[in-house]
Amino acid sequence: MKIVYFSVTGQTKRFVKKLTMNDTYEIDPIDPEIEVGEPFVLIVPTYEKDITEPVTDFLYYGNNQELLQGVAGTGNRNFAELFVFTAKDIAMEFNVPLLYTFEFNGTTKDVTNFEKAVKEIES
Numbered sequence: 001m002k003i004v005y006f007s008v009t010g011q012t013k014r015f016v017k018k019l020t021m022n023d024t025y026e027i028d029p030i031d032p033e034i035e036v037g038e039p040f041v042l043i044v045p046t047y048e049k050d051i052t053e054p055v056t057d058f059l060y061y062g063n064n065q066e067l068l069q070g071v072a073g074t075g076n077r078n079f080a081e082l083f084v085f086t087a088k089d090i091a092m093e094f095n096v097p098l099l100y101t102f103e104f105n106g107t108t109k110d111v112t113n114f115e116k117a118v119k120e121i122e123s
């Protein structure tokens with residue numbers, strides 16, 4: 001499964017680098033309109049909508065939204081009820097499962113759990 005992600009301060013990118021999966025693509029905030037062309041799972045950090053707008057632009061481009069299989073979110077639990085709202089909103093808007101949530105760049109356990117969740121939707 002391809003992993004597509006967005007990262008503002010580098011935490012999501014650090015998480016992705018820890019994965020055993022190496023078919024990854026980082027959404028470019030300057031040029032988000034790229035057709036991914038294959039099924040993918042999205043990992044997004046949590047910020048106000050104007051900051052995560054490139055993710056929405058990416059998802060609405062071409063047939064990307066039809067290829068989206070699920071979403072995972074990274075955030076900070078100090079934000080309480082706003083924890084990982086970006087991933088939750090995307091899951092609702094595009095009607096895909098919220099596969100996994102974690103804080104910052106994730107622990108070793110988060111890496112294992114996320115990869116397990118991806119394998120489950122692949123089977």
Ligand SMILES: Cc1cc2nc3c(=O)[nH]c(=O)nc-3n(C[C@H](O)[C@H](O)[C@H](O)COP(=O)(O)O)c2cc1C
Pocket residue numbers: 006007008009010011012013045046047048074075076077079082083084085103104105
């Ligand atoms: C300005 C700002 C606002 C944030 N707002 C939220 C939030 O509402 N909810 C949340 O769960 N995390 C929030 N976070 C935490 C980030 O989403 C989290 O640290 C994430 O791992 C950052 O990923 P990135 O470094 O790949 O951008 C915020 C962080 C910053 C700096």
